[in-house]
Amino acid sequence: MNDKKELILRDVKLRENALMKNVYLWMILGLAVTAGVAYFVSVSEAAIRFIYFNPLVTIGIFIAQLVLVMMLSGRVERFSTGTAVGLFLGYSALTGLTLSSIFLAYTGTSIAIAFISALSVFAGGAIYGAVTKKDLRSWGGYLTMGLFGLIIASLLNMFLASSGLDFIVSVIGVILFTGLTAWDSQRVSDINREYGSEMTSEELTKIGIMGALSLYLDFLNIFLYLVRIVGRSDN
Numbered sequence: 001m002n003d004k005k006e007l008i009l010r011d012v013k014l015r016e017n018a019l020m021k022n023v024y025l026w027m028i029l030g031l032a033v034t035a036g037v038a039y040f041v042s043v044s045e046a047a048i049r050f051i052y053f054n055p056l057v058t059i060g061i062f063i064a065q066l067v068l069v070m071m072l073s074g075r076v077e078r079f080s081t082g083t084a085v086g087l088f089l090g091y092s093a094l095t096g097l098t099l100s101s102i103f104l105a106y107t108g109t110s111i112a113i114a115f116i117s118a119l120s121v122f123a124g125g126a127i128y129g130a131v132t133k134k135d136l137r138s139w140g141g142y143l144t145m146g147l148f149g150l151i152i153a154s155l156l157n158m159f160l161a162s163s164g165l166d167f168i169v170s171v172i173g174v175i176l177f178t179g180l181t182a183w184d185s186q187r188v189s190d191i192n193r194e195y196g197s198e199m200t201s202e203e204l205t206k207i208g209i210m211g212a213l214s215l216y217l218d219f220l221n222i223f224l225y226l227v228r229i230v231g232r233s234d235n
Contacts (some may be wrong), residue, residue, distance in 0.1 A: 013143050017192070018199070018204055019022065019191065019192040019195075019199065019207060019208060019211070020130075020189070020192050022204050022205065022207075022208025022211075022212075023188050023208045023212050023215065024214075024215075025208075025218045026088065026208050026209050026211075026212035027212040027219070029092075030088060030091075030092040030212060030213075031090070031216060031219065031220070033096060034087055034092045034093070034099060034112070034220070036091050037092075037097060037100070038100040038103060039096070039100070039103060041096065041097055042100045042101075042102075042103035042104055043103075048100070048104070052101070061094055061097055061098060062098070064094055065094050065095060068091040068161065069091060071087055072079075072084070072087050072088060072210065072213055073144060073210070073213065076206050076210050081202050081205050084206050084209050084210065085205070088209045088212070088213065091213075092216070099220075099224075102224075105170070105231070106227055106231040107231070110227060111140050111227060111228045111231075114226040114229075114230045114231065115226035117130060117226050118219060118223035118226050119131075121174065121222055121226070122181055122215075122219045122222055124178070125178040125179070125180075125181030125182040125185065125218075126182070126215065127185075128182045128185075129181065129182035129184065129187075130186065130189045132182075132186070136183050136186045137183075139179060139182075139183050143180050143183060146176045146179075147180075150169065150173055153168075153169050153172075154169055157169060163232070166228065167229065167232070169225075170226075171225075171228045171229065173221060174225045174226060174229075177218050177221040177222045177225070178222060181215065184211070184214040184218060185215065187211075187214075188211040188214075188215070191207065191211070222235045
């Protein structure tokens with residue numbers, strides 16, 4: 001009787017953690033696709049010319065990214081599992097196309113340092129969000145306002161071209177997306193705790209992809225701001 005009870009409890013525990021595993025597995029897969037595409041494009045002169053010397057192609061990739069991320073964020077539950085997976089991996093690949101310029105602008109050392117630093121910062125934010133007893137829902141409004149402020153400052157610096165302002169924006173960007181990582185991590189953890197054991201495999205995949213997309217974007221932005229900070233001497 002006790003053995004049967006232990007097996008049931010173990011099964012429930014595994015199902016409760018299934019969503020968290022799905023989220024991070026999809027996130028890692030998305031990042032791997034992005035990194036792989038970015039690297040292979042950066043070592044192909046033909047691909048570089050096709051993407052960066054054709055404004056229509058560049059604009060088309062940017063628009064396609066916006067469309068895919070909006071579809072995934074707002075309508076993923078309406079798609080089949082295969083379509084949701086395809087959209088997420090497609091978005092990851094398109095992001096790799098646009099990020100291939102990083103391998104051209106910065107040295108391998110700067111990229112490696114930025115990646116390791118981003119991994120550490122992201123892990124800290126994600127763990128804090130998952131284990132803290134503090135309700136982080138109130139952070140949402142402040143983080144959103146901070147994100148709009150960051151976008152405005154970045155657009156302004158496109159005209160000013162100030163290295164000092166770029167550094168400040170990058171530091172604030174790292175802090176802001178670390179906060180968003182904690183916020184998103186707690187949101188996923190709450191869903192996992194409340195509904196994880198009741199989800200079907202299809203729901204686990206779809207909701208896992210939604211959670212993975214949020215954390216994928218958080219990590220990517222932390223990395224991009226850190227590579228700008230670390231790679232300042234490369235420019």
